[in-house]
Amino acid sequence: xxxxxxxxxxxxxxxxxxxxxxxxxxxxxxxxxxxxxxxxxxxxxxxxxxxxxxxxxxxxxxxxxxxxxxxxxxxxxxxxxxxxxxxxxxxxxxxxxxxxxxxxxxxxxxxxxxxxxxxxxxxxxxxxxxxxxxxxxxxxxxxxxxxxxxxxxxxxxxxxxxxxxxxxxxxxxxxxxxxxxxxxxxxxxxxxxxxxxxxxxxxxxxxxx
Numbered sequence: 001x002x003x004x005x006x007x008x009x010x011x012x013x014x015x016x017x018x019x020x021x022x023x024x025x026x027x028x029x030x031x032x033x034x035x036x037x038x039x040x041x042x043x044x045x046x047x048x049x050x051x052x053x054x055x056x057x058x059x060x061x062x063x064x065x066x067x068x069x070x071x072x073x074x075x076x077x078x079x080x081x082x083x084x085x086x087x088x089x090x091x092x093x094x095x096x097x098x099x100x101x102x103x104x105x106x107x108x109x110x111x112x113x114x115x116x117x118x119x120x121x122x123x124x125x126x127x128x129x130x131x132x133x134x135x136x137x138x139x140x141x142x143x144x145x146x147x148x149x150x151x152x153x154x155x156x157x158x159x160x161x162x163x164x165x166x167x168x169x170x171x172x173x174x175x176x177x178x179x180x181x182x183x184x185x186x187x188x189x190x191x192x193x194x195x196x197x198x199x200x201x202x203x204x205x206x207x208x209x
Contacts, residue, residue, distance in 0.1 A: 097131035103159035
């Protein structure tokens with residue numbers, strides 16, 4: 001029956017009107033099938049996931065504010081959770097002042113070495129920070145508001161220490177008497193080969209009037 005009908009109506013069937021009616025019929029049938037199987041239509045939709053984890057070592061959580069939280073931590077940079085500011089360690093290294101390295105200790109160490117090595121041995125003490133308790137010997141005014149201070153150890157130690165400080169930092173030196181006890185903290189700049197004269201820099205004087 002269908003074959004005979006197609007043969008009789010082939011001219012009309014394959015004309016423009018017939019093709020349009022067949023296309024509309026097929027589209028109607030496909031829409032009906034999609035309505036009967038909603039699960040299959042959902043399977044064709046793209047899947048969006050706001051939580052992505054491409055690398056197991058990094059946990060990335062993306063939200064509407066675009067905040068990224070990572071497990072990787074840099075131990076050198078610490079974050080203050082209260083102020084949310086970077087806290088960096090102080091890069092300035094404070095020197096360690098030694099009370100054991102005295103002129104008597106240096107003299108004994110150098111004299112126990114061969115004569116050829118004594119000059120080089122003195123260089124090992126240059127740059128060390130020391131903390132010595134001494135007595136004021138003399139004060140001499142220099143240019144640019146500086147004063148040259150000379151200090152001695154106890155009478156049993158034949159050594160003298162020289163340093164330069166600003167009078168504005170230590171105005172009490174103007175009224176100090178000879179023999180006043182002063183704690184001297186500074187860095188050894190040079191030592192004379194006679195092991196008697198020591199020159200300090202970066203000096204800090206501590207005393208009580």
